[in-house]
Every structure is written in structure tokens, then in C-alpha cells.
Amino acid sequence: MFHSSGHNHRMDVFNPRRQKEKVVIVMGATGTGKSRLSIDLATCFPAEIINSDKMQVYEGLDIVTNKITKEEQRGVPHHLLGILDPNEDFTARDFCDLTSLAIESVLGRDRLPIIVGGSNSYIEALVDDHDYKFRSKYECCFLWVDVSVPVMHSFVSGRVDHMVQNGMVDEAREFFDPNADYMKGIRRAIGVPEFDKYFRYGPLLDEETRARLLQQAVDKIKDNTCKLACRQLEKIHGLRNNKGWNLHPLDATEVFRKRGKDADEAWEKLVSGPGAMIVGQFLYNMTAEVPPHIGSLRVPAALAAATH
Incomplete structure (x- = not known):
């Protein structure tokens, strides 16, 4: 060492x-x-x-x-x-x-x-x-x-589940603002705008519908994170292959x-x-x-x- x-x-x-x-x-x-x-x-x-x-x-x-x-x-x-x-x-x-x-x-x-x-x-x-x-x-x-x-996407999906278990939803809820601009500041982060409908309408809905909204938000976070990973990978390939x-x-x-x-x-x-x-x-x-x-x-x- x-x-x-x-x-x-x-x-x-x-x-x-x-x-x-x-x-x-x-x-x-x-x-x-x-x-x-x-x-x-x-x-x-x-x-x-x-x-x-x-x-x-x-x-x-x-x-x-x-x-x-x-x-x-x-x-x-x-x-x-x-x-x-x-x-x-x-x-x-x-x-x-x-x-x-x-x-x-x-x-x-x-x-x-x-x-x-x-x-x-x-x-x-x-x-x-x-x-x-x-x-x-x-x-x-x-x-x-x-x-x-494929391995990365599988891991990302599991990581999002782990983040939810560790308090991701409650953490994001603290930042929820019905008038927020999701194109500015930290609210651009994956894991914030996806919860908007759940935080906005969840309290007004029955438990089953609320649970479905939450699952939709989590699935969207997984999907957007995988898309981000693909964009990052494409950018890296571009830096190597096109910019040398x-x-x-x-x-x-x-x-x-x-x-x-x-x-x-x-x-x-x-x-x-x-x-x-x-x-x-x-x-x-x-x-x-x-x-x-x-x-x-x-x-x-x-x-x-x-x-x-």
C-alpha cells in the first residue's frame, strides 16, 4: 500500500x-x-x-x-x-x-x-x-x-428498489412542491418529477390506487435511470471514437x-x-x-x- x-x-x-x-x-x-x-x-x-x-x-x-x-x-x-x-x-x-x-x-x-x-x-x-x-x-x-x-440494467432496477427501502420516497416527499419547476435545480434529478402524481393526488385516493401510483413512479424511475445509463454510455463511446x-x-x-x-x-x-x-x-x-x-x-x- x-x-x-x-x-x-x-x-x-x-x-x-x-x-x-x-x-x-x-x-x-x-x-x-x-x-x-x-x-x-x-x-x-x-x-x-x-x-x-x-x-x-x-x-x-x-x-x-x-x-x-x-x-x-x-x-x-x-x-x-x-x-x-x-x-x-x-x-x-x-x-x-x-x-x-x-x-x-x-x-x-x-x-x-x-x-x-x-x-x-x-x-x-x-x-x-x-x-x-x-x-x-x-x-x-x-x-x-x-x-x-443487460447486467447494468438489472443492477439499476435492484438499486432503485433498495433506494425505496432506504427511504427514497419520504426524502423526495420533503422536496415536493406543487408549483415546482422540474427543469431547475435539484428537482431535475431522476427520482423527483416521477413522484409528482403520487404526491399530488395520492392523499385523495384509496389505498389500492395510491399503491398503483407509487409503483408506476418507481417503474418510471427505473426506466429513466436505464435510459440515462444508455445515454452516458453513448457519450463515452463518442468521446473515445469521435474525439479520440x-x-x-x-x-x-x-x-x-x-x-x-x-x-x-x-x-x-x-x-x-x-x-x-x-x-x-x-x-x-x-x-x-x-x-x-x-x-x-x-x-x-x-x-x-x-x-x-
């Missing part, structure tokens, strides 16, 4: 011979494990995480927007997460401005910025800005956590087909281990083959030696 200490990390993590600072960007469709990978990487390398999900930037609706919990963050500093008033607009330009500030702040602490989230159009606006200032300042390593579409982004795919499909310890082992073998190796090579300009099993995200000896 790479352990950070009190000394200056920039000479370790960032090659002093290069002018560009280094940034890691973790991409993928909703529910594929982007946040989990970013945490794994941040416990392996001295790093801080910058959220690039345009709904998770808002305060509130933690279940609806599937925010990473404090426990899941494992002490890793997060930026642009739950900081914005729910009624404010948050544009791609706003994201670029705040993320640029966050990157400089993280680099100022001699840490690696890891940008993670599903708002790929915002990431594109950041990286491929009109005058290419971003690419002139930073060198990027793109990790793409991928899951086959050098994305490193990490196929997590087998992880989602397994359970318990087997799933954790598959995650280390197929996602977190190779991901750590790719980032290590990116940071230290080393070449090495990905071992079949890294286990507990231990940085390979060749990479670890480069840090001392």
Missing part, C-alpha cells in the same frame, strides 16, 4: 521534469462503481476527489441522487459534493469554474485530483474547453468503468454477476487492481504488466520503489 507522509509529495507523485500537472478522471454509466474505484485509488495514492455529478453537487436528496456516504468516503476529502442550494442552477460553465479551482486547491496540497462522476458532458466541457487551456495545463488519465448493458479520448476500459461486468466475497475478489482483479496499475504507470512513467491479482490495492513493488 502506498502510504502518504508529511513530506512534500509533488516530487513523488508528479514527475518534476514535466510541466503539466496530472489529473485522473473516472468515468462510467450510473451504478457501475465509479465512486468505489475513486476511493480505492485515493487510499492507494495521495489524492482528493472532485465530484462531477451535476445532481450530487446539490445539498439534500442524498438517497435520490445516490451520494456517497461519509462512511463510504473512508476519510478521503471530497469536493463539489452537496455544496449547492437545491434551487440554484448549475451549468457546465459553473462546473468548469469550480472544478478548476478545486484542482488547483488539491494540487496546492501536493495531492492528486481524481475527478469522478457521470455528467460526461460537463467533463467534456472541462477537458475540451474552447481554447484548450485545460489540456495545456494538465495531463489526464481517463479510467472507464464499464458494465454490459484515450480511455482505459475496466470491465466490471463479472463483479455484478457475483455476490459477497467472490464479487469483492472480482472487483480487485478486474477493476481496482488494474486501475491502480494504470494510474501508477501514469504518475510514475513506469511500464509494467498488470499482475493477475494485486489484492488490497497494494502498489506493485516497481511502482512503490519509485516513490522513495
Whole structure:
């Protein structure tokens, strides 16, 4: 495991011979494990995480927007997460401005910025800005956590059921406003407008009709989430195939087909281990083959030696 200490990390993590600072960007469709990978990487390398999900930037609706919990963050500093008033607009330009500030702040602490989230159009606006200032300042390593579409859709459906069990309906009810604009602020999030009819008419209806309205809302959330995942995937393919982004795919499909310890082992073998190796090579300009099993995200000896 790479352990950070009190000394200056920039000479370790960032090659002093290069002018560009280094940034890691973790991409993928909703529910594929982007946040989990970013945490794994941040416990392996001295790093801080910058959220690039345009709904998770808002305060509130933690279940609806599937925010990473404090426990899941494992002490890793997060930026642009739950900081914005729910009624404010948050544009791609706003994201670029705040993320640029966050990157400089993280680099100022001699840490690696890891940008993670599903708002790929915002990431594109950041990286491929009109005058290419971003690419002139930073060198990027793109990790793409991928899951086959049928497996992803099945998981998304189960995740929505789990969110409902964890209090999603009551959380969304607190934000219900019959005069709300679902095109503004956090109310654009999937899991808010779908409940409108249920919250609006439910109290006036009999129990059976009310239950049917609730199920229709949940089914619509599942459908819209699957459609979102497909759009995200299409966008990622476009960035790779049409714009030439050098994305490193990490196929997590087998992880989602397994359970318990087997799933954790598959995650280390197929996602977190190779991901750590790719980032290590990116940071230290080393070449090495990905071992079949890294286990507990231990940085390979060749990479670890480069840090001392």
C-alpha cells in the first residue's frame, strides 16, 4: 500500500521534469462503481476527489441522487459534493469554474485530483474547453468503468428498489412542491418529477390506487435511470471514437454477476487492481504488466520503489 507522509509529495507523485500537472478522471454509466474505484485509488495514492455529478453537487436528496456516504468516503476529502442550494442552477460553465479551482486547491496540497462522476458532458466541457487551456495545463488519465448493458440494467432496477427501502420516497416527499419547476435545480434529478402524481393526488385516493401510483413512479424511475445509463454510455463511446479520448476500459461486468466475497475478489482483479496499475504507470512513467491479482490495492513493488 502506498502510504502518504508529511513530506512534500509533488516530487513523488508528479514527475518534476514535466510541466503539466496530472489529473485522473473516472468515468462510467450510473451504478457501475465509479465512486468505489475513486476511493480505492485515493487510499492507494495521495489524492482528493472532485465530484462531477451535476445532481450530487446539490445539498439534500442524498438517497435520490445516490451520494456517497461519509462512511463510504473512508476519510478521503471530497469536493463539489452537496455544496449547492437545491434551487440554484448549475451549468457546465459553473462546473468548469469550480472544478478548476478545486484542482488547483488539491494540487496546492501536493495531492492528486481524481475527478469522478457521470455528467460526461460537463467533463467534456472541462477537458475540451474552447481554447484548450485545460489540456495545456494538465495531463489526464481517463479510467472507464464499464458494465454490459443487460447486467447494468438489472443492477439499476435492484438499486432503485433498495433506494425505496432506504427511504427514497419520504426524502423526495420533503422536496415536493406543487408549483415546482422540474427543469431547475435539484428537482431535475431522476427520482423527483416521477413522484409528482403520487404526491399530488395520492392523499385523495384509496389505498389500492395510491399503491398503483407509487409503483408506476418507481417503474418510471427505473426506466429513466436505464435510459440515462444508455445515454452516458453513448457519450463515452463518442468521446473515445469521435474525439479520440484515450480511455482505459475496466470491465466490471463479472463483479455484478457475483455476490459477497467472490464479487469483492472480482472487483480487485478486474477493476481496482488494474486501475491502480494504470494510474501508477501514469504518475510514475513506469511500464509494467498488470499482475493477475494485486489484492488490497497494494502498489506493485516497481511502482512503490519509485516513490522513495
